[in-house]
Amino acid sequence: MKKCLNNGRLPELVSELDWYALLVPPQKEFAAQEILSKRDIATFCPFQSVWRKPSRYSKDKVLKHYPVMPRYLFAGFAGQVDWYRLFQMPLVSAVVGVAGEPRCFDNMDAFIRNFRNGLRRPDHDRHMPTHREFGVGDTAVIVDSALAGRHVVVESIDKGHAFFTVEMFGGEMRLSLPTDKLEAA
The missing domain is CATH 2.30.30.30 (SH3 type barrels.)
Structure with missing residues (x-):
């Protein structure tokens, strides 16, 4: 069962999970989110949507998604986290913590509520x-x-x-x- 929260799916999981910020390579936030989601890890990547031309030769614009917090991805875990297994996954570089210990976020449901559908520019x-x-x-x-x-x-x-x-x-x-x-x- 896929638990990808970037589109606001499964909001009931938010309060039940311990959420950590993971550090990923630049411009790989959505790829890391997809990899973790395929391994049944709930993920959230706040993004903004802007209209951009795909190339300088194109007149039409397309809606592109950019992370609000580059290089960071949020992952939710139930119970004890197997850090060894997590760091063996592609694109996961580190976890945010204090004094070398991973630290979970307390008010993640309010954070997700603010960015549930991303920040979108007007049509x-x-x-x-x-x-x-x-x-x-x-x-x-x-x-x-x-x-x-x-x-x-x-x-x-x-x-x-x-x-x-x-x-x-x-x-x-x-x-x-x-x-x-x-x-x-």
């Missing part, structure tokens, strides 16, 4: 330039159109379009542009 970020995302209430600069270079305050975002108010022709006009035509100021 409208998918249509914005990478690292130049903006949200409602943020100031953005128009980069492409007849209004290029003008700073606007984003009032709402809907279906890939940002709505804002611009003073034109002696009055205020509510306009919209595709979100890829604006960048964070």
